[in-house]
Structure formats: structure tokens, C-alpha cells
Amino acid sequence: MTLALASTAGFTSTTRRRLWIERVTGLGFALPAFALLLLTILLPLAVLLWLSLTNYEFGGVDMDWVGLANFQKALADPIIRRSLVNTLLYVAIVVPGGVLGALLIAVLVHRRKRTRSFYEVVYFLPVTSTLIAMATVWQFLLHPSLGPVNGLLKWLGIGPIAFLSEPSTALATLAVIGIWQLIGFNMILFLAGLTAIPRDLYEAADIDGCSSGIDRFLTITWPLLGPTTMFVLVTTMITAFKIFDTVAVMTRGGPVGSTEVLLYNIYLEGFQYFHTGYAAALTFIFLAFILVFSAVQTFALDKKVHY
Amino acid sequence: MAKVALSSIAKSFGPTKVLGGVDLDIADGEFLTLVGPSGCGKSTLIRIIAGLEHQNAGSVAIGGSSVDHLRPHERRVAMVFQSYALYPHMSVGANIALPLTMSRLKLWQRLPLLRQLSAQRRSVMRGIEADVEAVAAQLQLDHLLARKPAQLSGGQRQRVALGRAMVRNPDVFLMDEPLSNLDAKLRVHMRTELAELHKRLGATFIYVTHDQVEAMTMSDRVAMMDSGAVLQLGTPSQLYEKPASLKVAQFIGSPTINLLPAATAAGGRLELFGRPLALAVPLAQGEAVALGIRSEALSLVQGEPGGNGRAWFSARLRRKENLGSEYILHFDLAGRDAAGVTMRATPAAAAGVNEAAEVTLGFDETAAHIFAADGERIEPRGQGAATGSVVPLRA
Numbered sequence: 046m047t048l049a050l051a052s053t054a055g056f057t058s059t060t061r062r063r064l065w066i067e068r069v070t071g072l073g074f075a076l077p078a079f080a081l082l083l084l085t086i087l088l089p090l091a092v093l094l095w096l097s098l099t100n101y102e103f104g105g106v107d108m109d110w111v112g113l114a115n116f117q118k119a120l121a122d123p124i125i126r127r128s129l130v131n132t133l134l135y136v137a138i139v140v141p142g143g144v145l146g147a148l149l150i151a152v153l154v155h156r157r158k159r160t161r162s163f164y165e166v167v168y169f170l171p172v173t174s175t176l177i178a179m180a181t182v183w184q185f186l187l188h189p190s191l192g193p194v195n196g197l198l199k200w201l202g203i204g205p206i207a208f209l210s211e212p213s214t215a216l217a218t219l220a221v222i223g224i225w226q227l228i229g230f231n232m233i234l235f236l237a238g239l240t241a242i243p244r245d246l247y248e249a250a251d252i253d254g255c256s257s258g259i260d261r262f263l264t265i266t267w268p269l270l271g272p273t274t275m276f277v278l279v280t281t282m283i284t285a286f287k288i289f290d291t292v293a294v295m296t297r298g299g300p301v302g303s304t305e306v307l308l309y310n311i312y313l314e315g316f317q318y319f320h321t322g323y324a325a326a327l328t329f330i331f332l333a334f335i336l337v338f339s340a341v342q343t344f345a346l347d348k349k350v351h352y
Numbered sequence: 353m354a355k356v357a358l359s360s361i362a363k364s365f366g367p368t369k370v371l372g373g374v375d376l377d378i379a380d381g382e383f384l385t386l387v388g389p390s391g392c393g394k395s396t397l398i399r400i401i402a403g404l405e406h407q408n409a410g411s412v413a414i415g416g417s418s419v420d421h422l423r424p425h426e427r428r429v430a431m432v433f434q435s436y437a438l439y440p441h442m443s444v445g446a447n448i449a450l451p452l453t454m455s456r457l458k459l460w461q462r463l464p465l466l467r468q469l470s471a472q473r474r475s476v477m478r479g480i481e482a483d484v485e486a487v488a489a490q491l492q493l494d495h496l497l498a499r500k501p502a503q504l505s506g507g508q509r510q511r512v513a514l515g516r517a518m519v520r521n522p523d524v525f526l527m528d529e530p531l532s533n534l535d536a537k538l539r540v541h542m543r544t545e546l547a548e549l550h551k552r553l554g555a556t557f558i559y560v561t562h563d564q565v566e567a568m569t570m571s572d573r574v575a576m577m578d579s580g581a582v583l584q585l586g587t588p589s590q591l592y593e594k595p596a597s598l599k600v601a602q603f604i605g606s607p608t609i610n611l612l613p614a615a616t617a618a619g620g621r622l623e624l625f626g627r628p629l630a631l632a633v634p635l636a637q638g639e640a641v642a643l644g645i646r647s648e649a650l651s652l653v654q655g656e657p658g659g660n661g662r663a664w665f666s667a668r669l670r671r672k673e674n675l676g677s678e679y680i681l682h683f684d685l686a687g688r689d690a691a692g693v694t695m696r697a698t699p700a701a702a703a704g705v706n707e708a709a710e711v712t713l714g715f716d717e718t719a720a721h722i723f724a725a726d727g728e729r730i731e732p733r734g735q736g737a738a739t740g741s742v743v744p745l746r747a
């Protein structure tokens with residue numbers, strides 16, 4: 046009896062000690078990752094937030110606390126509003142185009158056996174090329190008088206279109222270039238998703254009467270690609286929101302502001318006009334947009350996706 | 353209901369020849385099992401019948417007419433896959449209903465959004481639901497209809513796959529190792545259920561397995577395959593009692609048939625370990641043959657061995673295997689480089705044999721199967737009783 050009691054007491058004290066050691070070890074393991082998170086993400090974010098509440102100008106020696114004035118100014122600024130609308134328009138073209146186009150190509154390429162890797166490489170090339178270099182090629186291709194695209198249009202009897210210098214077409218043209226650049230990467234993701242669908246499901250569906258391509262797609266492919274589609278959708282949207290390089294090298298926001306987008310305005314405010322505080326506030330708005338859109342998509346679609 | 357006729361089905365995957373001219377006639381309502389070692393082409397053959405694979409030569413006829421030009425769903429066959437191939441994103445009910453929604457609704461009535469416009473869709477769906485419930489009740493799945501396949505046990509998944517096959521009332525059920533993912537006990541249970549299902553539905557069943565016990569217990573007839581050819585087609589007892597070749601004899605039956613090295617003496621008379629037997633085969637003198645003897649045909653010999661058409665040899669006990677109702681005794685053949693032999697024994701008989709003890713094993717010579725060097729069965733010309741036991745059984 047006494048022996049049993051003594052051992053129980055010893056047991057609880059060693060248990061407590063072990064728990065304590067476990068907790069300390071756990072914290073020790075989590076610390077490096079947390080420190081990294083703090084240094085690379087949380088701290089810069091805090092600095093950004095702090096800057097956005099001041100009127101700091103890059104290179105200046107003093108600054109004043111201005112509260113939410115930067116945010117108020119941004120929301121009232123017609124240029125910012127226009128760039129916001131342009132960004133949303135761009136996203137609205139690039140996301141469906143980049144996702145559905147990639148899905149279509151992936152489904153077509155997936156069926157090829159021998160030529161599959163050839164198509165994979167061809168469609169992936171735009172992802173590996175530097176957009177700045179490719180932009181000059183696009184500029185040439187789309188040139189109103191020298192470019193082959195307009196040559197073709199002329200041959201078809203359609204007058205030359207100044208794709209990049211016409212306010213009505215400039216943003217859409219940039220969106221097409223954006224889709225061109227994204228589609229290969231998304232296609233690879235969809236191909237991976239397609240490869241993961243067991244072949245015998247298609248065979249079972251074939252026996253059950255899903256004989257047409259559209260039936261197979263709706264019964265098997267589309268539902269089972271759900272997780273992939275969601276990932277592709279969210280990453281494409283974030284990438285589209287970050288449109289900057291084509292604007293910077295091809296249109297500089299023009300013609301007449303028709304391609305001014307959020308990130309380009311942030312760049313102008315922060316690095317051309319040195320309104321660092323204001324740029325910080327814009328960045329915050331930009332991040333908030335991405336966060337809200339991603340969250341809405343994730344929560345809205347998550348229930349419909351089968352994992 | 354339909355009979356299935358395969359005529360000289362050949363199939364190669366590139367340079368590898370998988371099936372070399374398979375002929376099979378399967379009667380209406382028959383339970384035929386394709387059995388054979390791994391890689392012998394069973395799955396390929398059943399997939400050709402289903403239309404999932406196309407033969408290079410030969411023809412498949414179901415119900416008397418060729419189906420070679422038909423898509424799988426037009427052949428009125430249903431298939432149960434080894435992996436079950438349930439649609440993971442659909443509920444059990446939707447899984448079972450899918451063949452019906454595909455056949456009873458037109459394409460536009462299945463499309464999202466557009467389908468809301470259909471007036472009859474409601475009533476068709478109600479009919480489908482009723483049919484699904486009827487099938488689910490037969491398989492005791494009624495309480496699981498709302499679950500996803502991932503939330504089911506292996507046996508339940510198996511039954512959903514069966515339900516999906518049954519709901520269309522197919523003429524022919526094709527099953528590719530449907531039980532191999534189940535644990536041993538459930539497999540025995542499902543064996544009975546499948547056999548009863550076959551009796552109840554009266555449809556033609558073509559069943560693939562590499563498990564000879566499944567083949568023996570469920571089938572009307574068994575087709576034993578090897579290297580893309582049917583070695584023997586017959587009832588389970590025909591295959592067991594009169595295997596046409598060494599390969600069939602070795603594959604069917606557990607424990608595996610014992611093979612003893614025998615040779616022919618003058619006049620084709622057989623000799624086992626130098627002792628003459630009463631059996632003779634139509635072979636020249638000095639030919640080596642294999643003498644097959646099932647483990648239940650062996651017995652322990654007390655006293656003077658031999659005589660009266662009984663062969664004998666001595667052996668040393670290596671191991672006893674207790675199966676509860678009986679023992680499997682493993683013997684080494686004393687002083688010979690032949691493989692050991694196994695013998696079934698009652699617990700009482702097994703108790704009388706000690707480890708490493710040398711005993712005499714005897715068997716009735718009429719129970720012996722003789723195989724030539726090329727593996728073909730040879731009917732021995734025995735004395736008296738020797739020919740009596742090999743009367744062929746007819747299905």
C-alpha cells in the first residue's frame with residue numbers, strides 16, 4: 046500500500062517535470078521560425094503601418110504624426126480611385142482568362158502522350174522569360190504600323206489598332222499579356238491535379254454512361270480538380286493584383302491614365318515623388334484588398350471543394 | 353440476361369504479348385471465374401469484355417451479337433473494380449444513382465443551371481431515388497446513403513460498388529478482384545454474399561481472382577489462365593480432381609499438391625524412389641515424370657507398407673501446423689533431394705507423430721496424378737482400380 050502511494054507521488058512530480066521540459070523544448074523549436082516571421086513580415090508590417098500614419102518623406106529629417114489623413118486623402122484622390130478601378134478591371138479579365146484558359150489547355154495537353162512534354166515546355170516558356178525583355182517583343186508585335194498583328198488585321202480588312210496607345214484597348218492588351226505570362230504556370234498546376242485523378246474513376250464513369258467529354262468533365266474532372274482550382278484561382282488573383290512591370294515598361298500608366306494601376310501609383314508616390322508616408326498608406330490599402338479578396342474566395346469556395 | 357462468347361481474343365501492349373487467342377463460351381446466368389497467377393492477363397481479358405481495352409484480334413459477343421463496336425456503357429455490362437473506383441466527391445446515394453442519371457436524363461437535363469428548366473427532371477429523379485433505395489436496401493446500405501465513400505469501411509465501400517453495378521440491371525457483371533482489399537474474415541463473408549447475389553439476380557457473372565479458394569467456392573466453372581492462355585476450363589471439382597497440367601495442379605488446392613519425382617521403367621511402368629508401382633504410362637523407358645499427390649490422399653502407414661495398389665515412401669517430420677480441426681504435417685523426404693511433402697491429418701493422428709521421427713507415408717496409387725516432363729497430364733494405365741477413379745466429371 047505505502048509503496049503504491051509513494052510511487053504515485055513520484056509519478057506526478059516526474060510527470061509535471063516532463064511536461065515542463067516538453068513545453069520549453071517546444072518553445073525552443075518554435076522560436077527560430079517565430080523570430081524569422083517577426084523580422085521579415087511582422088516588423089516590416091508594423092513599420093509600414095507606423096509610416097502610413099506620418100507625413101514622412103524619403104530623405105527628410107523630420108516627420109509629423111498625421112493620423113488617418115493619408116488614408117482619407119487616398120480614398121478621396123480621383124487618381125487612386127481610377128487606378129483602383131483599373132486594377133480591378135485588369136483582375137477581372139486576367140483571373141477568368143488565366144484560370145479557365147489554363148484549365149482548357151491542361152485538359153487538352155493531358156490527353157497527349159508523346160507530345161505532352163513538348164507542349165508543357167512551350168506553354169511554360171513565358172513563365173521563365175523575363176517580362177521586361179518580352180515586353181519589347183510585344184511592343185513590336187503590337188506596333189500599329191510595323192507589327193505583324195496589325196499586318197494580319199489589315200489583311201483581314203480591319204483597320205490598324207493602336208493596342209497600347211488607345212485608351213480603350215490599352216488595359217485589355219496588358220491583360221492579354223498578363224494571361225499569356227500566367228497561363229503556363231497555371232497549366233502545370235492543373236496538369237499535376239489532373240495526373241492525381243485515378244484513371245479507374247474515368248473507366249468506372251465510362252461504364253456508368255459518362256461517354257461524352259462534357260459528362261466526364263462535369264462528373265469527374267471538375268469536382269476532383271476543386272482543390273487545384275481554388276489554389277490557382279487565389280494565386281492568379283494575387284498575381285493579377287500585383288500588375289506592375291508591364292505598366293512600368295510599356296505604358297507608364299498612359300494613355301491618359303487608362304492603365305494606371307495601384308502598384309504603379311504606389312511606385313510613383315514612393316519612389317518618384319518620395320511621399321513615403323502616403324505610399325505606405327496606399328500599400329496598406331493594397332494589402333487589405335488582396336487579403337479581403339483571398340479570404341472571401343477561400344471561405345466561399347472552401348465548402349464546395351471536395352478534398 | 354445474356355451469354356458471353358469470346359473468340360480468339362488476342363492482345364499485345366506494344367511488344368509484350370498479353371493474350372494469345374482466348375476462346376471462352378460463358379453460358380447465360382453462369383458464374384465463371386478467371387483465375388491465374390499475377391500478370392497472366394486476367395484483368396486485360398475482363399477489361400476487353402467491358403470495352404475498356406480493345407483487342408488486337410478476335411471478337412466479343414454478348415447475348416449472341418458482337419459488341420466490338422460498342423462503348424462500355426452500351427454493352428449492358430457492369431464492372432466492379434478492385435479499387436472500387438467510387439466517386440470520392442459524391443455521396444453513396446449519388447454514386448449508386450449515377451448510372452441511372454446518365455441513362456434516364458438527357459445531357460441538358462444534367463447540366464448545371466440549365467437543368468432547372470426541365471419539367472420532367474423532378475419525376476425522373478424521384479424514380480431514380482426509389483431505385484437507388486431499393487438496391488441500397490438489398491445491400492444493407494440504406495442508412496449510409498448520405499455518407500461520402502471516405503467515411504465508409506472497406507466492406508461498405510465494396511457494397512456500394514456492387515450497388516452501383518446492380519442498379520442498372522446489367523446482363524453481365526464483371527468483377528476484377530473485388531474482394532482482395534478486404535480482411536480475411538470479411539472476404540469469407542462476402543464470398544457467400546456474392547454467391548447468393550448471383551443466385552438472386554440470375555445474371556452472368558465473370559469474376560477475376562488470383563485466389564484459388566474464391567474460384568473454387570463461388571464458381572459454376574473456372575477458367576485457369578497462365579501467360580495469356582486458358583490452361584483448363586471446367587467445374588471446380590474437375591480442376592481439382594483432374595488437373596489438365598502441372599500448372600493447374602499446382603495452382604488449385606491448398607496446401608499445394610505434393611510432387612514426387614518418378615521415372616518410367618520397362619513397358620512404361622512407373623517407379624517411385626526405385627520401387628515399382630502398379631501404374632503404367634505410355635512413355636518410353638527412363639523418362640522422368642512428376643507424380644502429384646494431394647495432401648489429403650497421404651496417410652501414415654503402420655506396420656508393413658506396400659501391397660494392394662498402395663505406394664509408400666519414408667519421410668521425417670519437420671513441422672506441425674495446427675489449424676484447429678486438423679493438422680498440416682510438413683515432412684522432409686529422408687535422404688533425398690526432393691522437396692518436402694505436406695499431409696493433412698486429424699489431431700489424433702498428428703499426436704502420434706513426433707518431431708524428427710521417421711515415418712512411412714502411403715497413398716492409394718489411383719489418387720496419383722501423373723505429369724510428363726512438359727507438364728501435360730498423362731492418364732496412367734493402372735491395374736484394376738487404377739482407371740476407375742478418373743471418370744471425368746461433367747458440369
Ligand SMILES: Nc1ncnc2c1ncn2[C@@H]1O[C@H](COP(=O)(O)OP(=O)(O)OP(=O)(O)O)[C@@H](O)[C@H]1O
Nearest residue numbers: 365368370388389390391392393394395396397562
Ligand atoms: N497498359 C499496359 N501497358 C503495357 N503492359 C500492360 C498494360 N496493362 C497490362 N500490361 C501487362 O500485361 C500483363 C497482364 O496484365 P494483367 O493486368 O491482365 O494481369 P493480371 O492477370 O490481372 O494480374 P494481377 O493478378 O496481378 O492483377 C502484365 O504482364 C502487364 O505487365
Ligand SMILES: [Mg+2]
Nearest residue numbers: 394395396528
Ligand atoms: Mg489484375
